[in-house]
Amino acid sequence: MQKKTTILQLRNYLVATVQTTLVDQDFITLRDRLVSQVGNSRCTGVVLDVSELDVLDSFCVRTLSDMARMIRLRGADMLIVGIQPGVAFSMAQLGLDLDGVPTALDLDEGLAYLDSKSRRSSGRIPAWH
Amino acid sequence: MALKDSMRPSELPGDNRAGTAESPVTQRIRIDAIPDIVTARQHGRELADRYGFSETQATLIATVISELSRNMVLYAQGGTISLRMAHGNPSVGVVIRAEDHGPGIPNLDRVMMGGYSTSGGLGLGLCGVRRIADEFRIDTQEGKGTTITVTKWSE
Amino acid sequence: MSTSNEKFDSPLSDLELPTAIEPPADRASTAILREIVAHLRQRRAQLLEAWASRISEAGFLTAMSAEEVLEECGAMYDNYLAAVETGSSKSLDSYAHELSERTVTRGVGTHEVVGTVLLLRDVLAKSLYAEYGQNQDNLTRVLGAYGPAASRIATMVAVGFVREHEHIIRQQQEAMRKLSTPVLTIHERLLILPIIGILDPQRARQLTEQLLEAIRSNRAKVVVMDLTGVATMDAPVANNLVQTVGAARLLGAEVIITGVSPELARTLVTIGVDLEKLATVGDLRGGIERAARLLGYKVVPIDETTTDTATE
Numbered sequence: 001m002q003k004k005t006t007i008l009q010l011r012n013y014l015v016a017t018v019q020t021t022l023v024d025q026d027f028i029t030l031r032d033r034l035v036s037q038v039g040n041s042r043c044t045g046v047v048l049d050v051s052e053l054d055v056l057d058s059f060c061v062r063t064l065s066d067m068a069r070m071i072r073l074r075g076a077d078m079l080i081v082g083i084q085p086g087v088a089f090s091m092a093q094l095g096l097d098l099d100g101v102p103t104a105l106d107l108d109e110g111l112a113y114l115d116s117k118s119r120r121s122s123g124r125i126p127a128w129h
Numbered sequence: 130m131a132l133k134d135s136m137r138p139s140e141l142p143g144d145n146r147a148g149t150a151e152s153p154v155t156q157r158i159r160i161d162a163i164p165d166i167v168t169a170r171q172h173g174r175e176l177a178d179r180y181g182f183s184e185t186q187a188t189l190i191a192t193v194i195s196e197l198s199r200n201m202v203l204y205a206q207g208g209t210i211s212l213r214m215a216h217g218n219p220s221v222g223v224v225i226r227a228e229d230h231g232p233g234i235p236n237l238d239r240v241m242m243g244g245y246s247t248s249g250g251l252g253l254g255l256c257g258v259r260r261i262a263d264e265f266r267i268d269t270q271e272g273k274g275t276t277i278t279v280t281k282w283s284e
Numbered sequence: 285m286s287t288s289n290e291k292f293d294s295p296l297s298d299l300e301l302p303t304a305i306e307p308p309a310d311r312a313s314t315a316i317l318r319e320i321v322a323h324l325r326q327r328r329a330q331l332l333e334a335w336a337s338r339i340s341e342a343g344f345l346t347a348m349s350a351e352e353v354l355e356e357c358g359a360m361y362d363n364y365l366a367a368v369e370t371g372s373s374k375s376l377d378s379y380a381h382e383l384s385e386r387t388v389t390r391g392v393g394t395h396e397v398v399g400t401v402l403l404l405r406d407v408l409a410k411s412l413y414a415e416y417g418q419n420q421d422n423l424t425r426v427l428g429a430y431g432p433a434a435s436r437i438a439t440m441v442a443v444g445f446v447r448e449h450e451h452i453i454r455q456q457q458e459a460m461r462k463l464s465t466p467v468l469t470i471h472e473r474l475l476i477l478p479i480i481g482i483l484d485p486q487r488a489r490q491l492t493e494q495l496l497e498a499i500r501s502n503r504a505k506v507v508v509m510d511l512t513g514v515a516t517m518d519a520p521v522a523n524n525l526v527q528t529v530g531a532a533r534l535l536g537a538e539v540i541i542t543g544v545s546p547e548l549a550r551t552l553v554t555i556g557v558d559l560e561k562l563a564t565v566g567d568l569r570g571g572i573e574r575a576a577r578l579l580g581y582k583v584v585p586i587d588e589t590t591t592d593t594a595t596e
Contacts, residue, residue, distance in 0.1 A: 023163045055170055057195040058254040083534045085496030086188035092530035094257030104536040105503055185493050284486055
């Protein structure tokens with residue numbers, strides 16, 4: 001099967017850019033790859049760039065929020081970036097909720113969000129003497 | 130684009146501009162497997178673009194087609210999506226008809242209340258589709274199949 | 285089992301549009317029409333003049349200069365004859381379209397355009413009387429062919445004109461709607477959206493699209509939407525508002541709503557809005573302060589900042 005999504009490692013984050021209109025099986029494949037890779041590479045964050053997707057229906061949204069929960073259970077945060085304005089409004093109109101998965105405008109914003117989050121959490125945890 | 134104009138067709142005794150435009154289109158797309166969903170929604174988006182729907186509306190139409198055709202693949206071993214235009218005053222509409230010969234939806238009322246799902250999303254999807262539709266009709270008969278018709282107007 | 289929001293089919297959806305102006309009934313009348321047209325072409329200069337004077341008598345087209353009227357009349361005359369001759373409305377139709385584009389904005393009324401076409405019909409009919417009047421049979425045949433063709437053309441011009449009129453009105457409405465909802469960038473990453481007037485569904489949709497696009501192009505993180513100028517909105521529009529806020533969040537921007545009127549508050553509660561998902565602040569000023577905090581800024585008077593630096 002053609003690989004439709006590239007996963008890059010950037011510092012301690014994984015970045016996956018969904019490159020084409022995914023069909024359901026591709027979503028599942030992507031989910032499984034990310035969930036497995038996130039633990040192996042000791043990543044603290046995953047950014048999923050969906051700017052190429054022209055439709056996010058209830059199945060996709062559910063898959064994405066499930067994916068985020070699985071990644072959370074594996075010890076990292078997942079963030080979705082690049083949702084197109086039209087797609088965002090369709091999701092809102094259809095009542096499709098990402099269930100608390102954070103979102104950002106683009107990859108740049110997404111990485112900034114993860115950076116500030118990890119700064120905050122490392123500030124709160126006292127050093128191990 | 131004559132079809133976007135506001136006059137009712139019956140009121141145009143000698144209008145040639147209207148006559149040169151495309152005749153009412155009906156596209157039928159057979160939905161058997163997941164990749165057909167992508168084809169169907171692309172057709173819907175093209176149709177919406179062609180008739181002057183905004184980008185946001187075209188996306189909504191594509192999403193509706195995606196929901197309806199996915200339900201047919203998941204629950205009814207496939208079906209057909211038909212797309213055609215409706216002409217009103219002053220807007221145009223896309224009429225999406227999803228027809229299958231699957232098992233029907235036995236607990237329709239509960240499904241339409243939202244949140245109910247037999248395998249991952251029927252309730253949420255259908256409920257949302259109904260909410261955004263300008264006109265919505267569902268006919269379902271146990272053991273015979275389901276037909277859902279959704280109209281979305283441009284204004 | 286069957287549920288239905290509304291009747292599904294629009295009554296118009298199955299009507300076919302007419303494919304062309306009705307062609308002349310038979311070959312004989314085609315021949316007569318050709319003959320008529322040849323005659324009328326020959327007398328063009330004379331008839332044009334008669335027509336133009338009838339137009340000015342009737343007080344039509346006063347918004348145009350005499351030369352413009354003559355030029356317009358010449359063009360209409362030729363297109364009119366072409367339509368009579370071929371039974372095809374094509375050239376006349378596109379002419380009617382151009383004519384309306386030229387004249388609608390200058391305040392030429394529908395009655396003037398239709399009146400002008402009807403005057404032409406009469407001027408030409410009069411000339412046909414004069415030419416064929418001696419022979420009753422001939423006259424009957426000629427007018428029998430000319431009459432219906434002339435009526436069709438008059439209807440068509442009128443319809444084309446009205447249609448163009450409506451088209452222009454719609455365009456202007458669209459433009460006004462855009463003008464009425466400016467999206468202001470008051471700070472890097474902060475947009476202000478003051479909404480004034482009545483929010484109908486079309487305007488609400490447009491507002492949503494404009495806002496989401498503006499968030500993307502300005503890379504905005506916070507939007508303050510001020511509704512002080514909106515007394516009330518109906519439930520669908522209020523829903524649209526809530527959905528817009530949700531969509532903005534998906535693009536990574538927080539929307540702060542300010543200036544919610546008591547009525548709007550009632551509507552929002554009636555549609556069951558989730559206040560977790562809708563940040564509201566009493567007035568625009570408070571909204572901007574909240575926005576600044578979200579962006580990590582503090583709004584302080586200038587002398588206070590100078591005192592701060594002085595004490596450091």
